Amino acid sequence: MVDEILSRCGLCRLGRIAYPEAAALQQKLVTARFDGRIGDILLVLEHPPTITLGKFAKVENILLPPEVLATRGIGIYTSNRGGDVTFHCPGQLLIHPVMDLKRKPGGLRGFITNLEEVALRVLWGYDIPAERWSEHPGLWVKGKQIGALGLHFSHGISEHGLSLNVDPDLLSFEVINLCGMPGKVPASIASELGENITMTEVEEKVIRSFSEVFSVEVEPISRENLEGACSEPEAARMV
Numbered sequence: 290m291v292d293e294i295l296s297r298c299g300l301c302r303l304g305r306i307a308y309p310e311a312a313a314l315q316q317k318l319v320t321a322r323f324d325g326r327i328g329d330i331l332l333v334l335e336h337p338p339t340i341t342l343g344k345f346a347k348v349e350n351i352l353l354p355p356e357v358l359a360t361r362g363i364g365i366y367t368s369n370r371g372g373d374v375t376f377h378c379p380g381q382l383l384i385h386p387v388m389d390l391k392r393k394p395g396g397l398r399g400f401i402t403n404l405e406e407v408a409l410r411v412l413w414g415y416d417i418p419a420e421r422w423s424e425h426p427g428l429w430v431k432g433k434q435i436g437a438l439g440l441h442f443s444h445g446i447s448e449h450g451l452s453l454n455v456d457p458d459l460l461s462f463e464v465i466n467l468c469g470m471p472g473k474v475p476a477s478i479a480s481e482l483g484e485n486i487t488m489t490e491v492e493e494k495v496i497r498s499f500s501e502v503f504s505v506e507v508e509p510i511s512r513e514n515l516e517g518a519c520s521e522p523e524a525a526r527m528v
């Protein structure tokens with residue numbers, strides 16, 4: 290198995306982080322990856338209650354007015370990813386690889402397939418019959434959405450990624466039409482198993498699955514060191 294490892298990938302666990310903060314960090318990482326100042330990075334994180342609008346979002350898919358959402362502590366942000374509206378909250382695991390796809394076989398389509406495969410292997414390991422849906426990227430269980438995909442690519446560098454419902458409050462998703470599809474309801478690992486499950490357990494399984502699917506060896510890196518590695522050389526900052 291070790292002989293099959295093709296490259297290394299940094300792993301940064303961001304914990305719970307606000308969407309604007311995570312988005313700003315990803316922008317820095319994308320630039321640094323394109324410039325060759327860092328290697329591939331996998332970000333693992335959660336968001337507080339948050340609605341994001343992708344490039345093709347329709348505001349009517351947000352089902353409550355902004356002032357009501359504000360009283361519930363739900364932020365609304367635009368995003369450069371594809372897709373419609375999404376809802377993020379604690380108990381949902383976000384997997385955001387910042388990778389140079391020009392160096393990966395399969396291109397964009399292969400990357401998307403692999404990213405879905407990462408989560409599918411984890412779900413199948415819990416005997417959850419998750420599957421892809423050809424008409425819409427993401428992961429589904431008996432017609433219920435358990436994972437969503439939203440991506441952006443810049444000069445062959447990936448940004449954003451996949452969300453996996455571990456044990457969120459599923460009723461909180463009622464503030465939107467899931468991915469712009471009225472009538473669709475969410476599922477989670479906990480709801481499918483009928484028992485509580487920890488984020489830590491699933492996070493470890495996801496990281497292991499990511500390593501296997503993408504044939505990389507993950508190496509932990511702190512956020513502080515990661516941001517330091519993203520900094521432009523002193524000479525480049527001089528006017």
